[in-house]
Amino acid sequence: MERDRLAAFLDQIATRYHLVAPVAEDGVVDYRRVDDARKVVLDELSTVPPKTHFFPQTEELYSYSTVTGLEIKEIVGAPAAVLFGVRPCDLKGFLALDPVFAGRFRDPYYWSKRERTIIIGLSCTTVQSTCFCQAFGGSPVDGEGADVLFTPLEAVYLVEILTSKGEQLAAEFSTFLGTEGVEEALRGKEALARELDGRFIRQVDLEGVKEKADRMFDHPYWRRLARRCLGCGICTFLCPTCHCFDVVDENRGDRTGLRVRCWDSCMFTDFTLHTSGHNPRPSKTERLRNRILHKLKYHLDRYGLHGCVGCGRCVAKCPVNIDITKVIAEIREVD
Amino acid sequence: MRDTVTQLRKEAARLLKEGSVKYVIGYAQGTDVARAAPFFATVPGQVNTLTWTPFCVPNLVKYLLDFRYEDARLAVVVKGCDSRAVNRLIQDHQFPRERVVVLAVSCGGMLDRDKVLAVVEPGAALLEVEDRGADYVLKTDRGEFVFEKREALLAKCLECVDNAPVVADLVVGRQVSPPGRPGVDRFAAVRALERLDAAARSAFWDRHFSRCLRCFACRNVCPACNCKECSLEQAVPGWQQGVCWLSKRTSLGLNHMFHLIRMYHVTGRCIDCGECARVCPVNIPLRELYRKVAKDANELLGMSLPGLDPEEKPLLTTYQATDPDEFM
Amino acid sequence: MSHENPLLPRPATIQKIIPETGDVKTFRLTLDDAEAMAAWHHEPGQLGMLSVFGVGEAMFSISSSPTRREYIEFSIKRMGKVTRALHELEAGCQVGLRGPYGNHFPYEKFKGKDLLFVGGGIGLAPLRSLIDFVLAEENRGDYGRVEILYGARSYDDLCFKYDVLDGWVRQPGTVVYTTIDRAEERWTGHVGFVPAYLEEVAPTPENKYALICGPPVMIKFVMQALQKLGFREEQIYSTLELRMKCGIGKCGRCNIGSKFVCLEGPVFNMVEIGQLPPEF
Numbered sequence: 001m002e003r004d005r006l007a008a009f010l011d012q013i014a015t016r017y018h019l020v021a022p023v024a025e026d027g028v029v030d031y032r033r034v035d036d037a038r039k040v041v042l043d044e045l046s047t048v049p050p051k052t053h054f055f056p057q058t059e060e061l062y063s064y065s066t067v068t069g070l071e072i073k074e075i076v077g078a079p080a081a082v083l084f085g086v087r088p089c090d091l092k093g094f095l096a097l098d099p100v101f102a103g104r105f106r107d108p109y110y111w112s113k114r115e116r117t118i119i120i121g122l123s124c125t126t127v128q129s130t131c132f133c134q135a136f137g138g139s140p141v142d143g144e145g146a147d148v149l150f151t152p153l154e155a156v157y158l159v160e161i162l163t164s165k166g167e168q169l170a171a172e173f174s175t176f177l178g179t180e181g182v183e184e185a186l187r188g189k190e191a192l193a194r195e196l197d198g199r200f201i202r203q204v205d206l207e208g209v210k211e212k213a214d215r216m217f218d219h220p221y222w223r224r225l226a227r228r229c230l231g232c233g234i235c236t237f238l239c240p241t242c243h244c245f246d247v248v249d250e251n252r253g254d255r256t257g258l259r260v261r262c263w264d265s266c267m268f269t270d271f272t273l274h275t276s277g278h279n280p281r282p283s284k285t286e287r288l289r290n291r292i293l294h295k296l297k298y299h300l301d302r303y304g305l306h307g308c309v310g311c312g313r314c315v316a317k318c319p320v321n322i323d324i325t326k327v328i329a330e331i332r333e334v335d
Numbered sequence: 336m337r338d339t340v341t342q343l344r345k346e347a348a349r350l351l352k353e354g355s356v357k358y359v360i361g362y363a364q365g366t367d368v369a370r371a372a373p374f375f376a377t378v379p380g381q382v383n384t385l386t387w388t389p390f391c392v393p394n395l396v397k398y399l400l401d402f403r404y405e406d407a408r409l410a411v412v413v414k415g416c417d418s419r420a421v422n423r424l425i426q427d428h429q430f431p432r433e434r435v436v437v438l439a440v441s442c443g444g445m446l447d448r449d450k451v452l453a454v455v456e457p458g459a460a461l462l463e464v465e466d467r468g469a470d471y472v473l474k475t476d477r478g479e480f481v482f483e484k485r486e487a488l489l490a491k492c493l494e495c496v497d498n499a500p501v502v503a504d505l506v507v508g509r510q511v512s513p514p515g516r517p518g519v520d521r522f523a524a525v526r527a528l529e530r531l532d533a534a535a536r537s538a539f540w541d542r543h544f545s546r547c548l549r550c551f552a553c554r555n556v557c558p559a560c561n562c563k564e565c566s567l568e569q570a571v572p573g574w575q576q577g578v579c580w581l582s583k584r585t586s587l588g589l590n591h592m593f594h595l596i597r598m599y600h601v602t603g604r605c606i607d608c609g610e611c612a613r614v615c616p617v618n619i620p621l622r623e624l625y626r627k628v629a630k631d632a633n634e635l636l637g638m639s640l641p642g643l644d645p646e647e648k649p650l651l652t653t654y655q656a657t658d659p660d661e662f663m
Numbered sequence: 664m665s666h667e668n669p670l671l672p673r674p675a676t677i678q679k680i681i682p683e684t685g686d687v688k689t690f691r692l693t694l695d696d697a698e699a700m701a702a703w704h705h706e707p708g709q710l711g712m713l714s715v716f717g718v719g720e721a722m723f724s725i726s727s728s729p730t731r732r733e734y735i736e737f738s739i740k741r742m743g744k745v746t747r748a749l750h751e752l753e754a755g756c757q758v759g760l761r762g763p764y765g766n767h768f769p770y771e772k773f774k775g776k777d778l779l780f781v782g783g784g785i786g787l788a789p790l791r792s793l794i795d796f797v798l799a800e801e802n803r804g805d806y807g808r809v810e811i812l813y814g815a816r817s818y819d820d821l822c823f824k825y826d827v828l829d830g831w832v833r834q835p836g837t838v839v840y841t842t843i844d845r846a847e848e849r850w851t852g853h854v855g856f857v858p859a860y861l862e863e864v865a866p867t868p869e870n871k872y873a874l875i876c877g878p879p880v881m882i883k884f885v886m887q888a889l890q891k892l893g894f895r896e897e898q899i900y901s902t903l904e905l906r907m908k909c910g911i912g913k914c915g916r917c918n919i920g921s922k923f924v925c926l927e928g929p930v931f932n933m934v935e936i937g938q939l940p941p942e943f
Contacts, residue, residue, distance in 0.1 A: 028546060028617045047616060048548070057548055058584040061670055064716040070674045070695075070757040072716075104926070105669035105911035129367060129457035201458040217940050227401070228373040232552035234616050244915035247670075247908045248582040251717035259720075261670075262584035263548070264914070270568070271916060274906050275743035278879075280919075280942045284401075290942070294918070301921035319556060319614040320393055321365040321372035 001150075001157045001176050009176045010037035010084060016172070017118070018081040020053050022046045031083065042085055042152075045128060045311065049240040050090050051097060053083050054113045057237075058262045061109065061247070065256045078113040082169070084120045089133045089311040091121050091145030093240025099303040100243050109261075118169050121146030125192065127199040130312030132325055134197075135204035138310055141193045151189045158185035202325045204310070209331050210297045221334050222289040225327065228320040229284045233265035235314035235322070236291070241299065241307050244271075266291055292327055336464045339387045339440060339508025343412065346438060346505055348379040350410050356436055357407035360398050362391040367457040368475060369448045373398065387412075387508070388464050389446040389471050392489070394610045396420035397558045399430045408434045414442035415498035415513070416491075419606035419642025420558035422502055426642075426649055427604070429561045439500030440507050444484050444492035444514035446471060451487065455480050466511055484514050491609040491622075494519045501643050521607070522630045524623050544590040546617040549583050553611040553621055554597060559604035559641075567593050594624060602628045603650025606642040635659050669911050672714045672759025673699055678734060679754055683822040684815075687785055688750060689726065689738040692760060705729050706767030707793035708902065708930045712910045713737060713749065714759030721745040722907040722925070725763065726788040728795035730802070735760070738788040738822060764910045765929050768793045768874065768900065777807035779866050781885050783857050783877025784815050787822050789902050789929070790876050794826075798834050809834070810866055814842040814857035818850050840864050858884035861892075868893040875901045886933070896933040903928050903936070903943050919943050 001009065013019050014035050021040040023032050029041055030048040062074040086094075094114075101110035124131075124140035133139060143149030147166035151158040159177055161170050170177060216222075236242040246264035251257040264271060267287050273279045281287045299307025308324065315323045347359040363374035363384045371390040375398075376382050394417045402409055413421065421437055424430040443466045451473070459475040471487075473480045485493070498513035500506065520526070528536055551568070554560045567581045581592055607629065611621040632638040636658060638650050674695040681689040690713075694700040705711070705725050714720040721743075727736035741750045752758070770793065778797060782790050797806045811831060815821045821828070821841065832839050842853040842860045853860055858881065866873075873894055875885050882901055889899060905917040905924045912926040920940045922928065931939075 025546070026543065026618045030546070030617075058586065064759075066716055066757070070716070070759075072671065072674065072759070074668055074671050076668065100913055103912060105913070106667070107670070107911075107913060108668045109670070129452070201456075224375070227375045227398070230397075230552060230555040230614075232555045232614070233548070233550035234552050234614070237548045237550050238616060242915075243913065245909070246583055246914070247720065248584060249717050249719050250582075250584075255717070257717045259714075259716075260582075260584050261914075262582065264583060264908075264916070265550075266915060268551070268568070270564075272906050274904075275746070280905065286942065290918075293920075298918065298921040315366070317616045319552060319610075321370050323366040326366050 001159050001178070003152070003156055005176050006157065007037040009173060010034075010040060012173060012176075013082050013084070016080075018079045019084060020050075020081055020117075021084040031085075040085065042122060045087060045124075045131075045313070046090075047313070047317075048238060049093060049311065049313065050083060050086050051093060051240050051243075053081070053117065054094070054110050055097065055101075055243060055245075058260060059109055061259045061261055063256065063258050067255045076108050076112055078116045081113070081117040082120060083117050085122045086119055086146060087122060087124060087311070088138055088140060088142040088144075089131075089309040090240050091119070091143065092133070092136070092138050092306075092309040093311070094119070095145045096241040096299065096303070096305045096307065096309065097243055099305065118148070118165050119146045120169075121149040123149065123151035123189070123192070124196065125152050127196050127201075128312060128316075129201050130315040131200060131310065132202040132204045132312060133310035134200055135202075135206055135325075135328075136306040136308055136310045139193060140196045141189055151185075151192065153185055153188040153192070156181060156185055158182070158189050202312075202315075204325045204328055205332065206296075206328065207332075209328050210300065213293055213296055213331055216331065216334070217289070217293075219334065221330065222292075223285045225322065225330075226284040226288040229267070229288050229322060230319060231267050231269060231284055231287070232319070233263070233267055234317050234319065236265040236267055237263055238313040238317055239295075240309055240311055240313075241295070266294070288322075292324065295324065296328070296331075336387055336466050336508070340385070342507045343387055343438065343440070344382040344385050346507060347376055347382040347385055347410065350436060351376060351379045351382070355408060356410045357405075358402075359385070359410040359412075359438070360395045361385040361412040361438070362387065362393075362395075364388070364461060365390065367452075368455055368459040368461050368473075369446070369451040369457070385412075387440060388461060389444065389466075390448065390451075392445045392613065394420060394556070394558060394608045396424065397556060399424060399435060400561055403430065408436065410436035410438055412438045412440060412507075413500060413503075414440060414445075415500050416442075416495065416606070416608045418500035418502050419640065420608065422642040422645040422647075423558060423604055423606055424561070425645055426647065427561060432645070437500070437502050437504045438507055439503035439505065441500075441510045442498050443468070443471075443511035444488040444495065446482055446487050447489050451480075451482065454482075468512065488514055489609075489613075494521055502645060522626055524620070525626045525630050528623060528627070540591070541587060543619045544594060545587055547585060547590040547593070547619060548617060549585055549590070549593065550616060552614040552616065553619075556610045556614045557601065558606065558608070559601040560597070567596060594619075594621070598624045598628055601625055602632055603638060604641055605629060607640060669761070670909065672712065672720070672761045674757055675735075675760040677752060677754050677756050677758065680752075683738060683824070684820045686741045687738060687820075687822055688741075689736055689823075690749065690752075691727075691734045691736050692758070693734050694760060695757070703735065703763075705735070705763035705792075707770060707796045708765070708767040708789055709763040709792075710765045710910070710925070710929060711735065711737065711760055711762030712764065712907075713739075713745070714761070715745055715748040715752070716759060718748040719745045720759070720761075720908075722764070722910055724789035724792070724902070724929070726791045728792050728799060730796055730799040738785065738791070740785045761910060764925055766927060768930050770796065773797075773872050774805045775807065777871040778809050779871055779873040780809070780811045780813075781857065781861060781873065781875045781877070781889075782811070782813045783881040784820060785822060786875075786877030786881070787813055787827075788876075790874055791823060791826065793874065794831065798831070798837065803836075807836070807870065809837040810840070810864075811837070812840040812842075812857065812861055812864060812866075814844070814855075814860060816844045818843055818847050856884075857881055858888045861885060861888045865892060868895070868898060871898065873899045875899065896937065899933040900930060901933065901936065902930055905943060
């Protein structure tokens with residue numbers, strides 16, 4: 001696709017689908033529904049990952065009424081959407097979340113959106129100082145998880161159709177796509193990949209880390225690391241693979257109300273607090289250890305997929321510089 | 336700044352060697368050139384990790400509360416703005432004065448990370464920093480860089496006209512001038528917001544609050560927030576039975592409630608260190624909320640900046656017969 | 664209403680409330696939808712999520728055996744927000760039910776063996792689903808001798824008195840040992856803590872499985888007592904409980920290491936528990 005046709009393409013999509021794309025507001029980039037392609041920003045990694053589209057911060061599960069007998073009405077269902085501009089690390093994030101919401105109990109809230117959304121990935125053209133997708137098998141031009149992958153080159157976008165959903169979209173908007181210069185564009189993408197490959201500042205070596213972490217459960221390292229943790233939810237909320245949630249009832253006082261789910265964080269004090277007062281993770285030490293082990297080990301054990309995608313958001317935004325790339329290095333170093 | 340670092344390490348080593356403190360809470364070089372991370376030294380051998388650079392932004396005083404119930408003495412490195420938090424914790428009876436050794440440093444201002452990273456490679460190693468008064472010279476392994484304070488400091492530092500620590504057991508390093516110009520009005524942004532009509536002000540805050548993720552970073556970093564269980568999180572088993580004042584779910588209305596209730600809760604306690612706005616991952620200009628009530632408290636009740644005087648009674652626990660009461 | 668939605672509760676009605684102790688009640692429920700009730704099947708040891716709409720939802724052990732087809736029982740101690748609300752309900756009230764969740768006691772493995780049940784306080788509730796299952800006419804022949812050792816703080820705190828002091832006692836091939844912590848006038852039975860009583864009774868370990876459920880400190884000392892009596896870890900099962908919200912392995916809260924207690928638990932063999940990180 002010619003680069004200057006992107007805006008028209010997106011505007012056209014917006015007439016037929018909910019178009020969700022990165023927009024900037026007050027220096028924060030997040031994925032929102034857009035009706036005007038000019039609002040879309042594509043030059044940086046979003047602040048908040050696009051998991052919000054499939055797993056929003058707050059989601060109403062159902063309404064209830066006990067006015068005349070018990071009535072429960074589920075609130076599920078999603079409009080057809082196109083999620084545009086998803087980075088390769090965030091695509092891996094979706095792949096990591098999928099098995100969580102699938103399995104024996106399939107979550108209809110997540111899947112109704114997942115199935116009705118066409119994902120257009122966007123290769124990166126820069127590597128930020130906090131990026132380390134390579135450590136977890138990713139790359140700035142890897143479209144795995146997308147239905148279509150756009151790679152920005154000098155004059156054109158290389159548009160790769162990866163799935164049947166992608167084919168469907170390509171057919172619908174075929175007037176924007178051409179096959180002239182595809183060979184050259186493919187070579188351009190390879191050149192971009194090679195160029196970016198050398199730009200990663202953070203060199204993360206995962207060799208033996210999972211096994212070592214396994215043996216380190218009682219190691220004093222976790223206590224030292226956790227001392228500076230604030231116990232906030234920034235790392236978990238900005239993480240593409242974090243999925244913990246709370247379920248709360250909202251009671252209107254008139255025998256009707258809602259049950260709602262919202263983001264929760266294993267870093268919060270009462271995450272595992274029992275009604276009896278017992279808390280298996282009573283301090284920041286246990287909670288931070290659990291988080292790191294979940295990202296480096298538990299997710300991998302359960303689903304065969306890495307729990308971290310190397311997006312670097314937690315590294316960028318942690319107020320006290322708890323840096324998972326440094327933690328990985330320190331796990332290798334400590335006795 | 337080299338002298339400051341040397342002296343800091345010397346004092347820390349002495350305190351730890353004597354056994355008079357269990358931890359020295361200071362700063363260590365962070366994981367890129369423009370960051371410093373809080374560091375807890377427990378033995379003299381660790382003091383060489385302590386550093387002092389214009390990236391030592393976090394307010395370390397909040398960590399005292401993590402040791403509330405341990406019978407331990409702690410040393411904490413504070414800048415002028417941070418030091419007010421020590422007085423506030425003492426005033427609220429959250430931490431006893433005898434258990435803290437305040438290592439005060441004269442701060443010439445903290446550099447804005449983004450402005451530095453625009454010029455210096457993030458992977459560079461910071462070797463040394465020189466404070467020349469009007470600018471900083473950063474000496475790295477990839478070259479030397481000069482940053483004029485007027486251009487590159489954090490906004491909050493450009494407003495700082497008094498960097499003298501309000502409480503100190505030891506003052507480390509030589510005195511440097513505060514980086515702000517005299518006559519700066521700390522309520523300027525609040526006044527600008529007050530001048531907007533109600534609809535515009537509402538739209539302003541709606542826009543910002545709608546982004547709130549309820550991560551609680553602002554609350555957790557704040558030295559004024561010291562409740563053991565926060566009423567704004569959700570019904571906690573065993574404490575608020577049957578009451579769910581505010582769950583962790585977001586909605587515009589609930590986000591307003593969270594921020595405005597917290598704003599009232601910190602009235603008279605906020606020391607204006609600005610950490611809340613720094614840590615917010617979605618750039619909500621929180622400081623202006625707390626400055627608004629501070630301005631009101633100042634105008635209505637004569638409150639000056641909290642934390643200046645350890646003997647001062649907290650604002651909302653005292654009253655005079657002459658306090659304004661036109662709302663009654 | 665779609666029941667492919669695992670987060671959606673089914674309406675259920677409280678048929679009967681049986682007060683067990685000062686703070687424990689057994690709720691006997693039926694699903695409102697007759698077809699769903701007929702199709703309901705749980706295994707001994709499984710869990711269910713009960714909702715009091717407008718208050719919340721919480722996970723409880725199902726205390727009735729699946730052989731009782733007409734109802735589903737939960738024995739619930741009044742402790743927090745949801746349990747307090749449940750305790751204020753009456754027969755005829757509607758609640759929400761999701762489940763059954765979790766794994767179950769591996770009763771297939773127990774066939775042909777003797778069974779020793781050791782319970783403390785409300786901990787008897789999950790064990791009861793298996794006890795009644797084993798003692799049920801259609802299953803009794805599959806299992807050997809049943810020994811039940813149960814204790815509570817006081818006579819009042821004994822749950823399921825109608826089973827413990829009557830029903831189970833009269834079962835063939837079944838012996839029940841009951842104890843309370845401190846002597847009381849109306850109690851002529853054994854006085855003392857469960858672990859000590861266990862050592863007194865000294866059940867033999869041969870051809871037997873032991874199932875323990877109760878407060879963590881009791882489990883710890885019972886484990887020690889059992890090992891002193893010669894039981895190996897592989898012979899011992901217990902249940903773990905953690906705070907739960909979704910019950911279906913998604914909200915991330917109930918993990919111990921890589922396992923979710925709502926999916927891979929609550930029933931664990933002692934060997935498995937030994938392999939889990941000590942975070943429960």
